[in-house]
Amino acid sequence: MDDLSKVVGASLSVSKNTATAGFVVLLIAVIAFIFKRLVLHPLSSHPGPLIGRLTSLYNTYHALKKDQARNLHQLHEKYGPIVRYGPNHVSIRSAEGVKMLYTNSRYTRKADNYLAFPRNPEKASLFSSINKQVHARKRRILRQGFSDSALKTAGVTINKHVATLCQCLEFLDNDTQEGYVLSGREPSNSEQWSKPKNFSEWINRFTFDVSSDLSFSKSFDMMRYAGNRHIIKILHETLWADNVTGSSLTLLHTLRLKWLLFSHHVRSTVTFDSFIEKAADERVSKLSDSKKDFMFWLTGAVDPVTGDTFTMEELVEEAILLITAGSDTSSTAISSTIYYLLHSPDKLARLQAEVRSVFSSVDQIEFCTELQACTYLRACINEGLRLSPPAGSVLHRQVEPGGVQVGDTFYPEGVNIGVPVFSIHHDKEYFPDPFLFQPERWIVGETLADGTIITPDFLKYSSAAFMAFSAGTRGCIGKPLAYLQISILFATLMFKYDMRLCQQSWVNGTCSGQGPDPSKEYELVDMFIIAGHVESVYDAATGKWTTPTFVESPFLSIHGLAPGLHYGVCPHELRSTSIDANSVAGQQVFEGLQARRDQAGEISIFRPDANAARMRRSAAFVSMPEVPEDIFLEAVHLAVRKNAEYVCPHDVKGSLYIRPFQFGSSAQIGLDPPEEFLFCVFVQPHIAFHGHGAIKALVLDDFDRAATRGSGAVKVGGNYAPVMRWTSEARKEGYNVLLHLDSQTQTEIDEFSTSGFIGIGRNGGETSLVIADSKAAIESITADSAAKVADSLGWRVEKRTVRFDELSNFTEVLAAGTAAGLVSVSCVHRKSTNETFNFVPEGPAYEELWGSLKSIQNGTAMDSFGWRHSLRE
Incomplete structure (x- = not known):
């Protein structure tokens, strides 16, 4: 028995020693890993966030948040023109970076991040092709679909859909509340302003209709009918999932975790691709007709060097690219530019004056020399693209064998490198007052707000940092078409309508809250999210409310049987009765108050003590515990403080609406008093309820x-x-x-x-x-x-x-x-x-x-x- 004890004791001792040894080995490995990435790595001397220098998950996190572009800008403002934001990732904010990494493409190739985009890496599109020879072949063939004759034909199609958009804006009401809105009127026909129009949604539909018609001679008809509008959401989900996957290629793509973590978005991708593939197949089967769309040009196009043509699978990949680039990126460019114009009435008036002086009839607005001669129109488009580039993050490149010298720094083969588009567009080195919408910066001889005079040399210097369409041989092949589409649309809108921004637009998601002037900056992420809300819980057992805490989410976690969701009998049922309303009026009460900024930017809340008192009276009426004034005020101040970035600037006719509410939150069906009550405070930017x-x-x-x-x-x-x-x-x-x-x-x-x-x-x-x-x-x-x-x-x-x-x-x-x-x-x-x-x-x-x-x-x-x-x- 003693021998057995010795054996067991020895085994336990060995197991314990093994575990200790394993921990020590793991600790040494972690230390070695950190030491290698922070000290021995070729990029170790480059500044950047600590987590980013250790793991690519830092970039993945910001891809998930949809704020990569703005995060990179904040990093450059903190660390300077060179930032290491990943273990092997460097962001360079300089015109020299544009020149050496994009214009002189012999030093770099597209990085492996782009492997996340194609359905079949062996049949990648022009956009996702990493191999330079494959890309060159594709570009030579695709270029034939963007010739002058093709553009002239495209102009007719664009004009047709612009006319449809105008009809929809004039005769159809909005059917969604997302985006931002404008009011318009035809200057010659009416003194009455229209109802608010959700412009961003209409433009999404417009660009899809145009790109589908240009590709297949068959419009998705999203402006007039709702049947295909779900495709817009599917595309946005697809692009987001691809971007997240590309940000951490090894973990999410190579290990196939994308299919596990983003199964819904993968299905969306398949749905979108199948939708486009079906449209492409239908069009190819009818090529005998005379419609000159992209399928017409590309099925007959031959590579002048190799004699190759596109296979059907390649045609589908390029069709997906044409629809994606022609709709999503164009809608961002159009919506943002219109938004800035509406915030700048003087710029809008100047643009309208130019268009109305060049054209005497809307029928004259087409692919023509007069349209190209509208210099202020082109300047407005460029300025919108500068402030809100459709692709605002880093356009990834990988250094080729032999390395590349950018400025005073040499980067060896294999480094993932690039220029942050949004950040360089907002670099005051190239663009004075970078957050101001100033189309004048694109016209020689104009003077900017800070007194800068635009000379030919200065315009050339600034233009070297303009990356809205990328640069070099990998630059956007559809650039001429994009300018044509936006120009025809803007010229038509400026000629036909007067426009103004509805006050409620500040509320509906157009405020990013991250720029120097949040009320004037277009949000690139198409959703409005407050920072969070405040909660305090009352426990009937203790008879006390908990200290208000801030929750970084706009959602509540409550049981479906919470009394606050039930027993809401309408008060009119009490008419001519003596029934005690306490038992039937609903186990919930709420309040409403506002916070505003003064001219100095200081925030104040109007009469919160009065609201606290009224809420106590309401709570008592429906048999709920009263929220003490100190808890009420603490919660309200905390909610406003945490969401301070969403309080309207003093010169914007709005405020931050504050919604305190209280309800029975414990799970029960009966009419007995709940065991728990939840008190919350939410906020939302707000304008006058009835307008003006x-x-x-x-x-x-x-x-x-x-x-x-x-x-x-x-x-x-x-x-x-x-x-x-x-x-x-x-x-x-x-x-x-x-x-x-x-x-x-x-x-x-x-x-x-x-x-x-x-x-x-x-x-x-x-x-x-x-x-x-x-x-x-x-x-x-x-x-x-x-x-x-x-x-x-x-x-x-x-x-x-x-x-x-x-x-x-x-x-x-x-x-x-x-x-x-x-x-x-x-x-x-x-x-x-x-x-x-x-x-x-x-x-x-x-x-x-x-x-x-x-x-x-x-x-x-x-x-x-x-x-x-x-x-x-």
């Missing part, structure tokens, strides 16, 4: 929003959701809001559907302000603020019951709410009695009252009330 200008109101006779003894006076979702149907119907008839009357007699005013009611009267030199007081209406903080300001102006202020027939006594009527601010109401109409009451739209009382209150909110006037709470550090 006076609005029209319609009395809602067919529905009672709130019962006299119901929950109308508390902010719960049940007060708003049932009215959405009626609001939608009213808007179709030209009304902006509804006016609610009391449910018992229908003779007294409760409130507007979105705001409190304020009536203003003038009697001689006296101005009176009346706030409708109703037990079925929410206590409006904005109306209360307006009343206090009115009192300070010497007006007579009342808060009382307002009869509907008193409307005739008011000269002006205002709607007051957090989202709306103060909005002038031009008329109130009641169908049941066929009565219409008209008021002075945006009259003198409105101008004085709203101007005074807005000045306090914006920090341009003294806040004697103590309403503005400076953002806590």
